[in-house]
Each structure stands twice: as structure tokens, then as C-alpha cells.
Amino acid sequence: MPGIFVGFCVRQRIKQQIQTDMATQEDTLSMARGGGPGSRGVSRVLGKLRASIEAGNFYEAHQMYRTLHFRYASQERYDDLLELLHDGALTMLAHDQYSSGADLGLLLIGTLDTASLAKAKQEHWVRQVAALVGKIKPTIVEREALLEKALKWSGGLDADLGLGLLMHRLVAQLLYHEGNLSQARYHFMHARDGKSSALLLIEISIVKGFPGEVDLFIAHFVLEQLCLGAVDAATETFKTYCQFHPAVPCTDAPYPLPLLNFLWLLLQLAGGQCQGQRKPGAYRALCELYKPSLERDPVYKQYVQKIGRKYFDGARPEPSPYAFFDFMQQFLLEEDEEDDDEEEELPDEVD
Numbered sequence: 481m482p483g484i485f486v487g488f489c490v491r492q493r494i495k496q497q498i499q500t501d502m503a504t505q506e507d508t509l510s511m512a513r514g515g516g517p518g519s520r521g522v523s524r525v526l527g528k529l530r531a532s533i534e535a536g537n538f539y540e541a542h543q544m545y546r547t548l549h550f551r552y553a554s555q556e557r558y559d560d561l562l563e564l565l566h567d568g569a570l571t572m573l574a575h576d577q578y579s580s581g582a583d584l585g586l587l588l589i590g591t592l593d594t595a596s597l598a599k600a601k602q603e604h605w606v607r608q609v610a611a612l613v614g615k616i617k618p619t620i621v622e623r624e625a626l627l628e629k630a631l632k633w634s635g636g637l638d639a640d641l642g643l644g645l646l647m648h649r650l651v652a653q654l655l656y657h658e659g660n661l662s663q664a665r666y667h668f669m670h671a672r673d674g675k676s677s678a679l680l681l682i683e684i685s686i687v688k689g690f691p692g693e694v695d696l697f698i699a700h701f702v703l704e705q706l707c708l709g710a711v712d713a714a715t716e717t718f719k720t721y722c723q724f725h726p727a728v729p730c731t732d733a734p735y736p737l738p739l740l741n742f743l744w745l746l747l748q749l750a751g752g753q754c755q756g757q758r759k760p761g762a763y764r765a766l767c768e769l770y771k772p773s774l775e776r777d778p779v780y781k782q783y784v785q786k787i788g789r790k791y792f793d794g795a796r797p798e799p800s801p802y803a804f805f806d807f808m809q810q811f812l813l814e815e816d817e818e819d820d821d822e823e824e825e826l827p828d829e830v831d
Contacts, residue, residue, distance in 0.1 A: 522551055533571060542572065542580040549587050558595035565591060566608060573615045582622035585612050589629045599638060606634050606643050610650035618658055627651065645671050656680065661688075669705060674716025677701065681717070682725050694727045695739040696777065702743050703783035706750055709790065715747050742770040750791050760792040 525544055532541040545568040552561035565588040572581035592605055609630045616623040634647035652667035653676075661684055668677040678698075685697045698721045705714035722740065723731045730736070733744045749763050767774065767784055774780045 522548060525551075536575075538572065538575060538577045538580060541568075542577070542583070545584055546587070549591075553591065553594075558591060561591050562588065562595070562605070566612070569612055570615070573612075578616055578620045579622055581612075582616055582620065582626050585609070585616075585626045586629060588612070589626070589633050593633050593636075599641065602637050602641060602643055603646065606637070606647050607650065609634075610647060610654070613651065614654045618660070645673075649673050649676070652676070665701075669701065669708070669710075672705075672710045672713040674713040675720050677713070678717045678720035679724065681721055685725065685727075691727065694725060695737040698722075698725075699739050699743060699780070700777070702747070703780065703787065706746070707783060707786045707790065711747070711750050715751065718743055718747060738770060739773045739776070742766065742773055746787075750787070760788075763788060763792040 525548055529541055529544040529548070532538070532544060545565070548564055549561060552558075552564065565584050569581045569584040569588060572578075572584060589609060592609070597605065613623065613627050613630060616626065631644075631647055631651070635644035637643040648667045649671035652664045652671055652673070655661075655667060656664040661680065665677070665680055665684070668680055681697050681701055685694055689697060698718060702714045702718050705711075705717060719731075722728045722735070728735065728737075728740070733741060735741050735744070745766055746763075749759060749766065767788075774784060
């Protein structure tokens with residue numbers, strides 16, 4: 481027994497000496513690159529960090545990651561810090577240390593918010609952060625805080641790149657695969673992904689809805705999209721839903737369900753497709769015409785009022801009762817003109 485104990489001690493001393501030598505080599509390389517005492521301190525902490533992970537001492541490793549975060553940040557070594565925190569979060573999550581992994585994820589997003597990322601790197605980190613969220617179990621409380629911060633950060637990136645929308649779409653896909661359809665619905669809406677939104681709505685309608693509610697599912701969603709100002713996404717959602725839902729027998733207007741006809745006409749008005757402008761009078765006449773359908777759900781009234789203020793100058797006086805029919809007449813005339821133009825462009829028949 482004494483011989484075994486002595487052998488164990490010797491092996492431990494050798495292991496510690498190897499780790500010390502590795503740290504010393506890193507210090508030497510750091511000095512050769514011009515690093516100062518702070519760099520040598522970082523190298524020592526990195527050596528201890530690896531040893532802690534190998535030994536399964538994850539609490540100690542977590543604290544070392546936080547120490548390195550402070551040191552790298554003070555030196556403005558943001559590229560190194562981002563890689564360190566990302567690797568650390570993945571390491572913790574791989575060992576089921578979800579709270580520690582989420583905490584490092586929060587530090588990662590905080591660093592992304594502080595660092596001036598080049599546009600070329602922004603999409604990369606949006607995808608990395610979304611993937612990191614996906615590695616945390618939905619039941620972990622800290623995941624919600626991480627997700628909230630990730631959405632806030634991505635929403636502040638260059639709007640022209642659409643990275644805030646991308647984050648919502650990646651989160652929506654994650655939640656869909658986890659079976660959280662209601663939250664996936666929310667994020668698909670804010671991603672302005674009309675096609676994916678429609679396919680999700682079809683699934684929800686079939687799995688959770690009643691046959692008489694086919695039009696209600698799409699009406700809620702399209703009206704919400706319009707309230708958010710997403711006219712193009714709302715139009716794509718509506719068209720895809722009507723095209724692929726098995727309970728909608730036709731893919732174009734007129735539809736057998738009045739509420740679908742209301743949505744189709746509303747999208748024409750909101751898109752300003754009649755003489756390139758939006759008509760408040762026609763909108764109010766449209767709402768009056770389809771009032772019985774809109775009364776099926778009390779929340780529609782709120783949506784209609786908000787849409788009126790957003791697109792149709794809701795403060796204007798009541799229009800002529802013929803405004804809607806004037807709109808329809810003009811709209812149909814424009815449709816006929818487009819058909820005539822298409823016929824004129826057709827090539828002559830080949831003999």
C-alpha cells in the first residue's frame with residue numbers, strides 16, 4: 481500500500497509540473513510577442529482553467545472564465561474574449577452546467593454589445609448565439625434571460641442586414657422543433673417570414689382548431705402583422721395559407737369564407753394597390769360591409785382601429801357610403817387593364 485500511495489503522489493507531481501511548464505511556455509511566447517505582466521497572468525489562469533475542467537471542478541472553472549473576461553475586457557481584446565466566452569459556454573453546457581453556461585452566454589452578448597463588430601462578422605455571431613440558446617434546456621430559468629438579451633442585441637444591429645429578423649427566425653425554428661408552437665408563432669411573426677408563418681398556422685389549425693375556425697387562425701395573424709407594419713409579410717402569409725390549407729378549397733379570391741375575402745381586400749388597400757394610394761373611405765366601408773364577420777372575435781375591433789390609424793388616417797370624417805364600391809370598380813378596371821397588357825405582350829402563334 482505505501483508503494484501505491486507513493487506512486488500516485490509521483491504521478492500527481494509530474495502532472496502538475498507538466499501544467500506549470502505549459503503555462504511557462506505560454507508566458508515566454510507572450511513576452512516574445514510584446515505581452516506584459518497582464519498577459520503572463522492570463523496564461524497562468526488559462527492553465528488553471530484547463531486543469532479545473534479536466535478535474536470536473538466546474539464552479540472553479542466558471543469563476544476563472546469570469547476573471548479572464550475582466551482581464552480581456554480591460555485590455556480590449558474583444559476577438560479573443562468572444563472566442564473564450566463562446567468556448568466556455570459550450571464547455572459548460574456540454575457538461576450539463578446550464579446556469580454557468582447561460583451566465584457565460586450573457587457575458588458573451590454583453591461583449592458583443594460593447595465591441596464594434598465588423599458587418600462581416602455580425603451574422604456569424606447572431607447564428608452562434610442562437611445555437612447557444614438552443615443548447616440550453618427549455619426548463620432552465622436562465623435561458624429566458626439569455627434569449628431576451630440576444631433579441632435585444634440583434635435588434636440593435638444594422639437594420640439593412642436584417643439580423644434582428646434573422647435572430648427571430650432562428651429562435652422560431654428552435655421553438656418549433658421543441659414543440660412550443662405558440663412561442664414559435666410569435667417569433668415567426670416578428671421574423672416577418674410569411675411562408676413559414678403560414679405553414680405553422682396550418683399545422684396549428686389542423687392540430688388544435690375546429691373546422692369552423694379555419695379563417696380565424698389566419699385572420700388573427702394577418703391583422704397582427706398589419707398592426708406591426710409588415711404588409712408584405714402579411715400578404716405572403718395569407719397567400720401561402722390559402723394555397724396549402726386543405727380546408728380552403730380555392731387559392732384565389734373570391735373565397736367561400738367571408739373573413740378570407742375581407743383579408744384579401746384589406747391587403748389590397750393596405751398595400752396601396754388601387755391607383756398607388758390608400759383610401760380611408762374604402763377601408764371604413766369595407767369594415768362596415770364585413771362587420772358581422774369581424775364581430776366573431778372582440779379583439780378584431782382593436783386590430784381594425786389600429787390598422788385604420790396606421791394606414792388610413794383614422795381621424796378623417798365618415799366617408800360616402802359608396803366609397804367601397806368606387807374602390808372595387810377602380811380595382812377591377814385596373815385588373816382588366818393588366819390582363820389586356822399581358823395579352824398584348826404575348827407573341828404571335830407559330831404556324
